Amino acid sequence: MSVAIKLEVTEAINEVGASFPGHQVDIEPDDQGGAFIRVHEIDLGSAYKPSATWVGFQITFQYPFADVYPHYIRHDIARADGKVLVTPFNHNQTFALPSGGVSAVMVSRSSKRRDPVTDTAVVKLAKVLDWIRSQ
Amino acid sequence: MRNVEFRIPQIMFDELFAHLFPGDHDEHGAVIAAGICESARGTRFLARKLFIAREGIDYVASKYGYRALSADFVARVSNFCAQNRLCYFAIHCHGGSDSVSFSGVDTDSHKRSYPALLDITEGGPVGALVFAQNAIAGEVWTRNGVHTLDSMTVVGLNHRRLYPAPKKSATIADNIYHRQSLLFGARGQEHLKGAKIAIIGMGGVGSLVSEWAARVGVGEIVAIDYDKLEPSNNSRVVGAMRWDAIEALLNSRFAALRALGKRLSTFKVHVGRRVARAANPKVKYDAVVGNIVDEKFALKLKDADYIFLCADSMQSRLVFNALVHQYLIPGVQIGSKVSVDRATGDILDIFCVSRPVLPQPNGGCLWCNQLISPAKLQEEAISEEQRKRQAYVDDPTIHAPSVITLNALGAAQAVNEFLFSLVGLHDDEGQVAGYRMASPRARRWSKVGCASETSCPHCGDMKTSVFAKGDRASLPCRAAS
Numbered sequence: 232m233s234v235a236i237k238l239e240v241t242e243a244i245n246e247v248g249a250s251f252p253g254h255q256v257d258i259e260p261d262d263q264g265g266a267f268i269r270v271h272e273i274d275l276g277s278a279y280k281p282s283a284t285w286v287g288f289q290i291t292f293q294y295p296f297a298d299v300y301p302h303y304i305r306h307d308i309a310r311a312d313g314k315v316l317v318t319p320f321n322h323n324q325t326f327a328l329p330s331g332g333v334s335a336v337m338v339s340r341s342s343k344r345r346d347p348v349t350d351t352a353v354v355k356l357a358k359v360l361d362w363i364r365s366q
Numbered sequence: 367m368r369n370v371e372f373r374i375p376q377i378m379f380d381e382l383f384a385h386l387f388p389g390d391h392d393e394h395g396a397v398i399a400a401g402i403c404e405s406a407r408g409t410r411f412l413a414r415k416l417f418i419a420r421e422g423i424d425y426v427a428s429k430y431g432y433r434a435l436s437a438d439f440v441a442r443v444s445n446f447c448a449q450n451r452l453c454y455f456a457i458h459c460h461g462g463s464d465s466v467s468f469s470g471v472d473t474d475s476h477k478r479s480y481p482a483l484l485d486i487t488e489g490g491p492v493g494a495l496v497f498a499q500n501a502i503a504g505e506v507w508t509r510n511g512v513h514t515l516d517s518m519t520v521v522g523l524n525h526r527r528l529y530p531a532p533k534k535s536a537t538i539a540d541n542i543y544h545r546q547s548l549l550f551g552a553r554g555q556e557h558l559k560g561a562k563i564a565i566i567g568m569g570g571v572g573s574l575v576s577e578w579a580a581r582v583g584v585g586e587i588v589a590i591d592y593d594k595l596e597p598s599n600n601s602r603v604v605g606a607m608r609w610d611a612i613e614a615l616l617n618s619r620f621a622a623l624r625a626l627g628k629r630l631s632t633f634k635v636h637v638g639r640r641v642a643r644a645a646n647p648k649v650k651y652d653a654v655v656g657n658i659v660d661e662k663f664a665l666k667l668k669d670a671d672y673i674f675l676c677a678d679s680m681q682s683r684l685v686f687n688a689l690v691h692q693y694l695i696p697g698v699q700i701g702s703k704v705s706v707d708r709a710t711g712d713i714l715d716i717f718c719v720s721r722p723v724l725p726q727p728n729g730g731c732l733w734c735n736q737l738i739s740p741a742k743l744q745e746e747a748i749s750e751e752q753r754k755r756q757a758y759v760d761d762p763t764i765h766a767p768s769v770i771t772l773n774a775l776g777a778a779q780a781v782n783e784f785l786f787s788l789v790g791l792h793d794d795e796g797q798v799a800g801y802r803m804a805s806p807r808a809r810r811w812s813k814v815g816c817a818s819e820t821s822c823p824h825c826g827d828m829k830t831s832v833f834a835k836g837d838r839a840s841l842p843c844r845a846a847s
Contacts, residue, residue, distance in 0.1 A: 297743035
């Protein structure tokens with residue numbers, strides 16, 4: 232029997248959807264009460280080639296206490312200026328969707344401290360995207 | 367509804383008591399908004415927020431009796447209870463000391479008001495408490511009837527219990543407890559017999575706690591662990607026998623024999639139960655093969671009187687911390703650590719810690735003190751394969767050093783903390799917060815101060831905090847399938 236996504240996780244997913252209107256948002260339960268989320272057609276800016284990617288992440292069942300990381304982007308992303316992407320970008324990774332893994336670049340940006348009320352999944356996503364765009 | 371208990375944090379009780387008994391021998395009032403916990407042991411109301419009724423403004427002359435809560439005050443607080451799914455308890459005081467009961471005026475007032483309050487608070491329950499200096503009586507109204515409060519427990523460094531009238535004298539303790547009863551008293555021994563404790567993790571630390579608790583006469587123990595014994599556990603898990611983990615099978619070069627060895631190995635909780643029953647045949651022992659992170663197992667602990675956290679995962683720390691604050695159950699986290707320089711193999715540091723956590727602000731909350739890592743919570747929730755791929759974890763085949771005598775340092779401190787709390791032997795009422803840390807190499811014990819944050823989702827007072835909400839909030843657990 233499958234496990235329902237927890238209320239806290241569902242609310243976080245709804246916030247993500249509301250913050251990215253017009254974007255396709257895929258959701259797959261992780262069978263523990265959490266979920267895998269993939270937001271499509273995110274623009275990373277001209278510093279990257281291709282500049283559009285999907286961004287995936289897992290919100291686990293102990294959210295909002297648990298951090299939301301790492302994030303994953305398409306596997307063939309590269310810098311437009313030809314420089315190599317270095318840590319915390321990690322190549323040859325897989326976004327482990329239950330329906331089938333997707334080749335990806337992992338972006339590992341963990342938070343040592345978080346406020347479960349204000350540091351929501353969508354805020355974390357925005358911070359990670361800001362950070363990627365600023366590199 | 368049976369075995370109705372009202373639990374209140376010491377800090378809140380002190381504020382309420384000072385308001386009710388300022389020395390003027392007059393009547394004063396207040397309201398407590400409370401959560402609720404219903405279990406096979408009975409019903410517990412959990413004091414979340416105290417509303418002091420100001421004299422002449424919120425607590426005014428009454429046309430039916432001497433004084434009453436003003437209509438505005440009742441409307442404001444009952445609305446708060448409705449919005450936060452809490453139970454409404456009106457409070458006032460009487461004279462006297464060791465016995466107390468409601469007057470006829472009081473019960474008439476309940477009949478006039480409480481049916482409407484039940485509707486306003488969407489089913490409550492609602493009720494009333496009346497205090498004397500050393501006694502409490504209470505009435506609980508539900509849609510199914512009116513019930514009587516049996517007792518109040520003040521949850522603090524020392525547990526304190528209040529009743530409507532003095533309890534009859536405790537019977538002389540069983541002769542096997544004679545020597546410890548000289549310290550705990552017959553009443554203290556009776557409290558131990560009536561107590562339910564929970565132990566999360568039955569390895570080197572939990573197995574010690576379990577045996578000692580059974581041996582001192584604790585009536586009910588719930589032990590939770592999903593692990594089976596391995597040969598290397600024999601030196602630390604008390605009561606483990608060589609045949610509980612058959613090394614020859616577990617280390618066989620044949621997979622089928624290894625699988626057989628694993629199947630024949632004993633669960634750690636079953637070793638704990640065997641040892642506990644040998645020490646105390648009367649103990650009620652629930653050996654739970656499972657993970658505290660799963661909601662169905664965590665909920666077995668919600669009506670405990672004390673929780674020992676003897677597991678070292680972040681996930682179990684989070685669930686423990688939530689149980690302590692959401693259900694007003696004091697607890698203690700125990701651990702020991704030997705740090706080793708990976709490169710040289712040199713021993714860097716050895717420490718053993720006992721971290722008491724009281725359900726109140728500044729009580730030692732593990733979240734406030736950054737002892738629960740959000741990043742680790744995330745890492746522990748993803749699959750082992752994913753963790754390996756992301757290279758988050760150390761090689762699981764490399765075990766950290768662990769010694770039974772080091773485990774015993776933290777465990778003994780923690781069990782003493784529990785015993786002294788339960789029977790009321792602590793003498794430093796003012797110094798609640800603080801962890802105890804042993805540094806065996808330096809032959810030193812030290813006390814570590816604790817932080818507290820009002821915005822904490824567990825011990826804080828914000829609307830989103832689960833503090834004292836009991837069954838009216840969810841635990842941070844894996845959902846049941």
